[in-house]
């Protein structure tokens with residue numbers, strides 16, 4: 001055993017040199033493997049700690065190092081606190097990034113993906129991440145995606161998966177449709193190309209059926225999720241309350257319905273607008289306006305939804321040659337088509353009230369349409385100022401509703417319309433159904449067969465998985481045709497229902513389908529009786545701690561919540577929310593910018609590890625700031641972490657080699673108290689996920705112990721050993737290789753991960769206290785319990801913050817403060 005040898009002065013610590021050793025030990029001992037399923041023996045309280053799984057589009061990068069350093073610290077902490085802790089690993093291995101990267105290299109996405117998975121797996125181990133490798137899953141395995149198909153069919157049976165014509169977002173570069181969530185400011189989230197609109201037949205999941213529950217169930221998440229994410233989801237779902245109102249249209253039998261949040265302003269509707277790209281617009285257009293309308297459509301088609309809705313945009317539109325009848329005033333109002341009304345929201349048509357809606361006002365002013373104030377808000381005349389008044393007020397020029405407060409009037413107007421059968425109270429959502437089909441190769445085939453006679457026929461469960469065809473086609477996408485369509489032998493199949501000739505659906509699923517339930521399968525990734533093992537669900541779900549980026553706020557995190565509810569409704573899950581607590585880590589930046597190849601500011605993770613070792617990189621990541629803040633790698637230096645780790649290791653060596661020597665009978669009570677104070681603080685910080693401050697505490701503890709070794713009580717004192725052991729145990733959450741090595745030097749068998757988190761002795765945290773009298777001009781105002789060794793400044797601050805004193809002082813100026821620590825503070829005011 002080298003651990004009891006004294007350290008020679010030239011011996012230094014290098015965490016890189018011990019990586020293989022400890023990976024081997026952890027594997028051999030099964031250090032991070034947990035008893036997964038129910039039924040065998042005692043089960044302790046559990047913690048299911050999950051970080052969002054990785055895309056294998058290359059090796060791990062700095063962003064991965066950040067999220068896995070944080071989640072690993074949380075998992076290791078939970079484990080040492082005695083929780084049965086499951087910390088799983090898997091790969092989100094289907095999808096565009098890997099596919100595009102493979103094509104660039106002239107490779108089959110399958111080969112490229114699986115090679116990357118191995119590379120990443122090795123990097124994870126070498127970073128010391130304490131995964132339970134038995135959970136390992138890859139979503140591109142047929143054993144996994146078979147269950148995507150199974151889930152799709154269960155949703156299909158319930159009408160929650162459907163195929164429909166839609167105007168969709170199309171990325172001309174990636175040659176596929178994108179969900180709304182994947183279009184960021186008009187560009188493809190993946191490649192940055194400008195997204196265009198296309199009319200296509202696509203598959204959808206009916207997430208809109210769950211809009212209200214997605215809102216209501218946020219009550220379960222208020223304490224555990226960042227409020228920012230909940231707000232983003234709330235806005236994305238975009239619930240609006242108001243009314244549907246039917247407007248009769250000249251020369252047309254059918255009325256046209258609008259959605260409005262302001263039925264109280266009905267008398268002020270002086271025109272009517274339909275989205276130029278809604279089928280209704282072309283339908284309403286009078287023959288003699290056709291030419292002008294078509295010209296407008298060509299001009300307006302280029303804009304994105306976000307540009308269209310912008311309030312500062314010049315309003316344009318075209319008169320359709322028709323009139324709507326205002327059902328309140330009976331007035332004929334002109335009908336326009338414009339791009340500021342969206343085809344996909346509400347009914348795609350609006351009653352325009354220029355006095356009280358800014359966009360309507362801008363449009364009215366641009367086209368010379370009358371503006372009529374119908375709610376007196378006390379504001380200035382909108383027609384003159386150009387500013388719509390949208391506040392509360394009393395109705396004017398509104399027939400028999402004139403004089404009523406507007407909220408009351410709104411309800412009364414809706415009731416009146418409802419009685420006449422031309423309106424009703426309504427709730428709408430901005431949320432759209434989840435568009436899940438993709439015209440790409442590297443994804444889960446949609447398990448539907450199209451038959452001329454039977455229509456859409458599900459592939460029978462016992463024929464799942466529908467495997468991706470191995471060959472016989474061009475893998476690359478071209479002009480909107482799914483690559484699978486050219487795999488003729490695979491496509492042509494008999495109809496499962498009638499046996500006649502039929503064709504497979506050739507689209508694949510968005511990878512967000514895969515990632516909306518993977519965490520349910522981790523506890524038993526080889527389960528064949530269903531998508532997930534009910535015993536594993538009972539033991540581990542819902543997730544206790546979920547860690548990942550906030551860029552997933554309105555995509556993945558919403559999809560996972562939706563699918564969980566759908567599975568709950570099928571009786572497959574006992575809960576309705578998949579993740580109890582959520583932590584969003586920040587980004588790793590370089591010189592203030594996100595790292596990217598095109599900016600040339602990429603920092604290579606393996607380079608950093610080669611230079612500084614895995615522990616220093618991990619510690620630097622976490623020490624740089626709170627988990628949710630961005631880390632700018634230009635501002636930090638792993639060199640500092642390297643030094644700290646070496647200091648801890650040297651402490652362990654000093655204690656280890658002093659073992660057996662008789663302890664000096666020196667008073668070490670102060671050291672002991674210092675150690676226990678740090679334990680108490682660090683524990684509290686770990687509970688609050690304030691990981692960076694926890695590391696600061698450990699650094700401070702290192703200083704305290706170094707002093708105790710060098711200037712007394714010395715390395716053989718049991719109190720000092722207790723302190724160093726506590727330090728090593730706590731630091732193992734952040735710097736596992738160094739901690740293991742130090743633990744060994746201290747004479748312990750591996751692994752430090754099997755040791756408990758240290759507990760602070762409450763008796764040591766109590767300090768002797770005494771009562772301090774606080775006087776104002778000699779008169780008693782308060783009694784404070786203070787530590788007997790409190791300093792004068794601290795005591796003065798305490799006294800001046802005393803509530804009775806502050807009240808008695810009532811803002812008078814203090815002339816002098818007399819402090820006699822720890823017994824008395826007298827505050828003297830000017831007279």
Ligand code: ANZ
Nearest residue numbers: 240260261262265340341342345346348350353356357
């Ligand atoms: C009349 C009105 C008067 C309106 C007024 C507002 C203020 P939120 O709150 O976001 O749900 N609207 C309805 N459908 C639309 C569409 N497809 N595209 C663009 N705008 C649309 O917005 C609802 C309001 O936005 C509706 O209420 C409608 O204008 C407009 F003083 O009706 B309102």
Ligand code: ZN
Nearest residue numbers: 451454495498
């Ligand atoms: Zn058939």
